Amino acid sequence: MDLMQIKPDNVEAVAGFLKGLANPSRLLILCALSQGEKNVTELIAAIGLPPTSMSQHLSKLKTEGIVDFRREHRTLYYFITHPVVNEIMTVLYGHFCAGKG
Amino acid sequence: MDLMQIKPDNVEAVAGFLKGLANPSRLLILCALSQGEKNVTELIAAIGLPPTSMSQHLSKLKTEGIVDFRREHRTLYYFITHPVVNEIMTVLYGHFCAGKG
DNA sequence: TTCACATTTCATGTTTTTCTTATATTATAG
DNA sequence: CTATAATATAAGAAAAACATGAAATGTGAA
Numbered sequence: 499m500d501l502m503q504i505k506p507d508n509v510e511a512v513a514g515f516l517k518g519l520a521n522p523s524r525l526l527i528l529c530a531l532s533q534g535e536k537n538v539t540e541l542i543a544a545i546g547l548p549p550t551s552m553s554q555h556l557s558k559l560k561t562e563g564i565v566d567f568r569r570e571h572r573t574l575y576y577f578i579t580h581p582v583v584n585e586i587m588t589v590l591y592g593h594f595c596a597g598k599g
Numbered sequence: 600m601d602l603m604q605i606k607p608d609n610v611e612a613v614a615g616f617l618k619g620l621a622n623p624s625r626l627l628i629l630c631a632l633s634q635g636e637k638n639v640t641e642l643i644a645a646i647g648l649p650p651t652s653m654s655q656h657l658s659k660l661k662t663e664g665i666v667d668f669r670r671e672h673r674t675l676y677y678f679i680t681h682p683v684v685n686e687i688m689t690v691l692y693g694h695f696c697a698g699k700g
Numbered sequence: 701t702t703c704a705c706a707t708t709t710c711a712t713g714t715t716t717t718t719c720t721t722a723t724a725t726t727a728t729a730g
Numbered sequence: 731c732t733a734t735a736a737t738a739t740a741a742g743a744a745a746a747a748c749a750t751g752a753a754a755t756g757t758g759a760a
Binding site for chain 4: 555
């Protein structure tokens with residue numbers, strides 16, 4: 499059973515992806531986006547983060563290829579692009595949150 | 600579909616867990632341990648990390664509850680304890696490594 | 701054009717991570 | 731008890747992440 503061996507070539511990419519996820523604010527952002535796309539103002543309202551901070555977190559998520567956005571007039575709608583995000587979030591939810599309230 | 604909403608109370612714990620994983624050296628350590636327990640010397644040989652660095656990474660993994668060890672004479676055998684680790688590694692492998700060599 | 705809105709970028713300070721070197725602990729052998 | 735092997739802890743500096751406030755960008759409205 500050798501299925502989960504990550505190749506050395508890929509290790510940096512995987513670590514970068516995980517770093518993208520490994521922050522409380524970004525996890526909340528991804529939870530919000532897992533329900534569907536949201537614009538920055540909506541995310542700020544939902545999570546209670548200063549606009550500047552929100553923008554930087556979104557930028558980091560975008561750099562890692564985890565989210566992308568589409569523009570509609572002045573408004574940017576962010577959405578999850580990385581297909582593995584929902585899988586991982588589901589696994590995490592199942593372990594950390596299920597059966598706790 | 601609200602399955603992957605992580606509660607605010609748990610967000611710090613989840614982020615901490617992900618930070619434990621989000622490092623190239625620690626991913627390689629976990630890959631090695633996913634094949635079964637290994638002692639520190641074996642891990643050093645397998646991954647090529649200075650002993651001090653290895654010890655510190657193992658310590659961090661232990662702090663996050665991701666690994667534990669058992670002692671046998673002078674030798675400490677580390678193993679993965681956190682049940683969600685293998686699930687996550689499998690998801691990551693499937694996305695980042697499968698079909699690439 | 702001028703103004704306001706939505707969002708980003710820049711600059712800066714603080715905290716966290718990571719690496720490195722040196723020292724310490726623990727267990728076994730002699 | 732002394733020496734050595736296996737591993738951990740301490741302490742330092744360098745690098746990355748994070749938060750904050752000020753200024754800038756791009757878009758649409760008047």
